Amino acid sequence: MAVLRGSWSTISALRRGLFCLKRHKLQPATCFRAFSTDLDEEQPAFPGSRSKWTEKLEFVQPDLYDGIPVYRVMNRKGEIIDPAQDPKLDEETCTKMYQRMTLLNTMDRIMYESQRQGRISFYMTNYGEEGTHIGSAAALDEHDLVYGQYREAGVLMWRGFPLDRFMNQCYGNEGDMGKGRQMPVHYGSTEHRFVTISSPLATQMPQAVGSAYAFKRAQNGLCVICYFGEGTSSEGDAHAAFNFSATLECPVIFFCRNNGYAISTPTSEQYRGDGVAARGPAYGIATIRVDGNDVFAVYNATKAARHIVTSENRPVLIEAMTYRIGHHSTSDDSSAYRSVDEVRHWDSTQHPIARLRAHMVSKGYWDEAKEKQWKDDCKRQVMQSFARAERRQKPAWKAMFTDVYDNLPPHLKEQYEYMEAHVKEYEDHYPVKNFAKEG
C-alpha cells in the first residue's frame, strides 16, 4: 500500500512539474551531500541514517550492552542511597503520597471482595503498582492530560477524584459520569484531566501523541502522559505512537508500567531484548528505566521527564519496573501460571507502600498510632462510599441511546420510542425498578 501511495504522489508531482523543486526545497541538505563526493567518502550520506562506514562484516548483537540501568533513590528499606537524589519532599507531601497509596489499596480490597460477592460485575486491583501511579502523578502539573490504560486508579486518586465517583462508576449507578455504559474501572474525568478508559489496549497511545501535538501548537505549557503496560507495548499502536511522537516532536511522556505479566504471559514471552526502555533510543526518544516500587525514583524521573517534554517539545519514555501482585482482574486466577512464592516475594520484600512507610517512619513522619488511625479512617471512608453507591439507582435506561452522536438522530429516536412502548407492555420482564425514571 505504501508503495502505491508513493508512486502516485511521485506521478502527480511530476505532472505538476514540481518534482525537482520539491526535492530541493524540502531536502536541501540531502541534495547537497549527494553532490559532495568527498564528504560521501568520509561518511555515508544516505538520507535515512547517520553513522560511519565500516569494512568489518559484523552484525550488531542484541546483547551488545548490559542493559539500561534501573534508576532508584531508596533501597528496599526505604533509605535514601544517594542524598543528591533525595527529592526532599516535605512531610505533608510524603503523607499525602502514603495516604493516597493506602487508600487506593483499601478501595481495591473492598471492591475486589464486592465483585467476589457478585455486587459489582468486574474489578481490577492495582496491588503492587501504587508507587508508579502516585510517584508519577505527583510529579505532573495537575492540568497535564492523562491517558490511562486501565490500571492507573492511583493517578486519579492523587488528583482528588472522590471515592464516591470511583464507586459510582463501578456500580454504573446514576452518579456515574460515564452513565453506566462501561465495565467497572473505566473511569474518566474532565476536571481531573483524565481521558475515559477504553478496554482495547494501546489505542490510547497514538491518541496521547495527537493530544500532545495539539498542546504543543496551543503553547499551553502542558504535556500529556500516557500509561501503558509492557504487554501493550507489543501492539501496533505502540509502534505508531513512539514513532509519531519522535518525528512530530510531541510533548508526551510514555509511562510504561512493566509489571511482569500481560494476563498470564510473562515478559519472557512478550519481548526479547532489553525490555521496553531499549526501544526508546531506537525511535529517537529520551529514555529512562526506574524502580517502579520506589515512589521517589518514579517522582524524580517523571519530574525530569516533564521538564524535557515541555521545554524541548520532544517525547520521553519511562519504563517503570514493578510487579502485578494481584490477579490480572476478577476474571483471572493467577495461581494457574505463577507461583504463590513468587507473588509473596514481591508482596513482602518489594512493596512500594512498605518502602515509603519505612522511609517516613525513619524521618519521623509516620508511626504506629498514625497507621492505625489512618487504616481505620480509610476503611470507614471506603465502606461509607461503597454503601452510598450501592444504594443508588441505575441511570434511566434512555441513556443507552444518547451520546452515540451529539444529538439523537431520528433512527435512534425511533428505536428508543419503540423500546419505550415495548417495555411498557412487557414491564414485568425488565428490571425497570432498578433504573431511574426518565425525567
Add this chain to the structure above:
Amino acid sequence: MTSLAKLPRFSHILRSITATNVRYIPPSRLSSHFTYYPDTVADSLGETARLNLFQSINQALDTALATDDSAVIFGEDVGFGGVFRCTVDLQDRYGKDRVFNTPLCEQGIAGFAIGVAVGGATAIAEMQFADYIFPAFDQIVNEAAKYRYRSGNLFDCGRLTFRAPCGAVGHGALYHSQSPEAYFAHTPGLKIVVPRGPVKAKGLLLSCIRDNNPCIFLEPKVLYRAAVEMVPTRDYTLPLSSADILDEGEDVTLIGWGTQVHVLREVAQLARQQLNVSCEVIDLVTILPWDREAVFESVKKTGRLLVAHEAPITNGFGAEIAATVQKECFLHLEAPVERVCGFDTPFPHIFEPFYLPDKWRCLSAIKKLVNY
C-alpha cells in the same frame, strides 16, 4: 485468591452492609437472557461425553493437533489454557512449538497466521475477544481474504482458522460483548461460522480447520460454561454453509445463530402457547457463504420471516437476509420481514437487558408478523 491469602478480607463487613441499610440491586451478570436447548446426537455417532462448549472446542483442537502434524495453535495467553480455557492442557500434550503464546498484538497474530498457512502448515489462531479483532482487520480483510484471488490461485492461506469469543455475556459492556460477524461478512473470500453449542462447535471447528479457505469461527462466550450436552468423542466434521432446521413450523420462520438460536427456540414455544402460532426455527450456522436455499424454502412455506441477532440492526447480517428474501420470496411473503436485533448503539454495560433482542421483543415481533 490463595496467592493473596495474607490480605485482609472484607467480606464480613460487606455482608453487614447488605443486612442493614442497602437496597441490594443484583448486577445484571446474574441474569440470563436465554434457556439453553441442548442438541442430541444419533447413537450411530458412537461414544459420547458430557462436555460444555469450551471443553468441546478443546477436544476439537486436540483432534486437530493429533491428526495434522503441521497444525499449530497460538494467540494471547493460549499457553496456560487461554482465558476461556479452550486450549487447556494442549501445550503439555503437544509441546510449546505447537501451542504457544504470542506477544500481545492481534495484527501480528493475524499476519503470522496467514504466513503459517502460506508456509504450508495449518494455522489455528485465537483472538482473545472478537472485540479485539479490529487491529487485525487489515490482515484478515485485505490479506487473508484476498490471497487466493490476487495471486491467480498461486498462493492461498486456506489452512487458516481464526477463533474468537463473541457476543453478550451479561456484563461485558462495549468491549467484551460485540458480535462482529457482519463486518467480515462484507468480505468475499472469508467463511464465517457461529456454533450454537458443544456438538456443533466440535464438528464445525474441525471443518473450518480442514477447510481450504480462511475461516472465522465466532464462539458465543456465554455458552462456554452454560452450554452442556453429550458430545461424540470421535473425530467428526459438520458441513459448512448448511443451516439447521431445529423446530419445524408453518406460520413464521425464525432465523438466528449462536446464543440467539436458544432465545428463538424459547420464543417458538411461547408463540405456540400464547399465540397459537407455529414457528420454524433455523440456525443459520454459517454466516458466509450462507445457506440461502434452506432459508428460501422455509420462508416460501411460512410466508413470514423474523431474523434476530445481537449485533446492531443497521447493516447487521439480518439486513442481507431480509433483502435477499424479499427478492427471492416476494410473492410468498404475507408480511414485511421483521428484524429484532441489538440497537444502533455501542453495547452497553448495565443496560444490556434493554439492549438484547430478547424473547419478549421477538415474541412481540411475531405478533406483528401474524397480525399484519
